[in-house]
Amino acid sequence: MSQPGSLRKTDVTLTINGKSYTRQVEPRRLLVDFIRHDVGLKATHIGCEHGVCGACTVRIDGRTARSCLHFAVALQGAEIETLEGLSADGRLAGLQKAFHDAHGLQCGYCTPGVLLTAEEFLSENPGPSEQEIRAALSNNLCRCTGYVNIVKAIANAARDRDKTKADPAGGSRP
């Protein structure tokens, strides 16, 4: 009987939030474990490990993806972005403010995944309807908020982005 624990480790190099990380991992190492445990970035959460809940959502080469459904070894050389990166460079500032103002989070466990989904969605759908927001959120399970204030926060963020664009000097506040 083959023993999976003895699988040979290989060097995997991923760029995460603009920084290159090389780690020796087994071929079966999940991307989310690479990010969380090999690199130590803990904003990306694990909720189901089978691709349903969306808590582990990250960006791989610019597109959102579930990091529990990818093996790190298969992504050699890929550009990964996590909440830490998007938060640090200010890309999420509008959404983060909107979630804070609208009480769009409770326990906060699903929140990193929700924010990444919302960011990608709004960048492609600047003026979404409520129904479109709800459809986009089909990517993510939340057990606390009933989605009510998540939907509201995303709608508010979209509206504020719009205002910022119309009046770049004035920003989102009067």
Add this chain to the structure above:
Amino acid sequence: MIAPGHPRSIGKHVPRREDPYLLRGEGRFLDDIAEPKDTLFLSFAMSPHAHARILAIRTDAARALPGVVDVYTAEDMARLVKPIRTVIEIQGYRASSRTVLAQGEVRFVGEHVAVVVAEDPYIAQDAAELIEVDYEPLPAAVRLEEADSETAPLVHEDIPRNVMFEAAFASPDFQSAFQSAETIVSETFRTGRVAGVPLEPRGCLALLDHVADSLLFYTSTQIPHLARTALSEILDFPEPRIRVVTPEVGGGFGTKAQFYTEEVVTAALALNLRRPIKWVQDRREELLTSIHARDHIYRLEAAIDAQGRIKALRTDLTTNAGAYSSYPFGCTLEATGGARMIVGPYDIRNYAFRTRAIATHTCPSGAYRGVAQPSCFMAIEGLMDRIGRKLGIDPATVRQRNLIRNEQLPYTNVLGVRYDTGSYEECLRRALERIDYWNFRKQQAEARDDDEVLRGIGICCFTEVAGAGSGGWRVRGLTKVPGFDSASIKVEPTGKVTLLVSQAAAGQGHLTTFAQVLADYLGVKVEDVFVSEGDTGTAPYGTNTFASRGAVAAGGAVIKAAQSLRQKIARIAAFLLDVDVERVELTESKAIDKENPEKSVDFRQVAQIAYSMTSVALPQGESFGLEVVEMYDPPLATWPNAVHAVVVAVDRRTAKVSIEKYVVVHDSGRLINPMIVDGQIHGGIVQGIGEALMEQIVYDEDGQMLNANLLDYLMPMALDVPRIDISHIETPSIDALGGFKGVGEGGVIGAVPAVTNAVADALAKTGANINRLPLRPSYLLREMRRQQAGMDGDRQ
């Protein structure tokens, strides 16, 4: 006194302090804690059988795997820990004993039979799969209906007929009232089996503090203090040397208000191996082993008069306890809860119940959000609708005729339970208005037979038992649940305030709301208050966070502590201001002379004296420091109430249910933070919609759980959720300090019955009798077709 001019924080939409770090992904959940380099990881081997004798366990292959440190079976663990025995001091209860690893016999699929300790979590899992167990499969009692019989396989040899708990009650005049009534309306309601499914699975990390020879135990729980006491007793390890710390908790919902076997194993192995031990479960384990809930059968009979008033009610309740009595609430919580809460906001003077908890070869059941109340209100509210249909009276009118009237409050119900204040009639009146009830009924009457959808409206009027104090838990025999909570306030030498609370939040925003309460009652600026909880090493003892008790129990403790500390601050301030203490008022972190308001000293100046950090000496007779700890024991219970009203459309062809309108009129007494209150209601409602329409844990006849993953255990997504219209009535509690009544569970309690009644109402004209959950299309179609076939049959 707090100055009248002190800007009030209670009642305000204060944005949460928890948000900024959570929104940056910096919340430290259990698995985010950086474990020491020498940490070992656990993986459990689980039973594939619902019921089997363990003949042999071979661990050689697992032990031989490089990276494996050790493998433990029940015999090994028996040397380290005692079995878990949930003591409940109530008549009719038979305690089950549970070893932390199954000994000799397994009683549900997923029960742990062995545990691997390894240097890496992947290796631990590999090794767990290499453990070979010889089982002799035995007949299993899986479904509640099967287990509840003379001939059913026994789950525990010493629990005859699988009855883990039984109790009965009859009010003095019940028999005569029941027999003299004109009409009897009866129905059997069957609820589904669901689970809390917090998005963060359970886990724990045990570290040894070698200097003090003590245990530092991180665990994703709602009950750190109760867990510490339980650990001490089960490990036989001194409680002062255990510190339990709750990190950020990714949802609890009662699932994490239980103390679990894995917590014992993790702590015991850390002490035994003298190494840090970490265990984090995956989703499959979470669904197989975290408590399940509901799975009840209610048989109701109401004796009614011609106006639809209930003259006497009889409940026969059977609940599924699962294989073991969970800790600390045991198998009695749902059985007593459902039978006792069902009278709700109704003026029912004659009542009798029989209630039982039946052991089955399934995962233990426990305290999921709302406990028995979503089920018992589904039953009584379903019965209200049936009374209406039977008599040709609108179901809203039936409710109006049965509700406790305002002038009857405070009201002592037929079980001797006091409702201090409430707004039962007003909530219903407003809910009917907001959902445009009578117009809906008019339009519904005009609906055509060839419409593509059937529309229905459902109502749920309910009271919720919340904030129970020691009396409430004693009544139910739950002696491991203290009932009080506590708060410790320290005005630090710099004048800023530390508030330690005996709670452990899982998303409820305690760091914000308790700061609001303290701000108002101490006269301190809300931004000067720092709140901390969930660490038994710092926070005072208490009952922790479940059963909608945070605001009531800990809120009361904060008020009590503030009142006591205020006096000392005022005395020292009076000395500094050279006025009588009666003239001192506290406001915005200052003490002012109210007859001369420009004269004031701030908290820092007062603290400097109290801590002897200034040239002015402490006044004679005062003690040093500005600290106080107070315990608060709330009343037997507080009684939030609400009405949910729902309009649904059911597709005739597919039986898909769409919720078109959702109205809530809620009264949970005085609101601390309306934004957070609404968030609690939203979340509860959506869990209730899930429970009513889609969620169900499915065991096959052999006791295999068929949907232990989130693809198959369906929970509501954003598209399943309607707009929710919430309005509030605030009738403060007069029995509880602060007037708060608690709000954690109301959403789910109201949603399950209201949605169920709306669907049943929509289908009523097809003749379908909807009385079981969940309301999946397959079930609804079957009931509609059964009626159709019946009608076709009649015609032939």
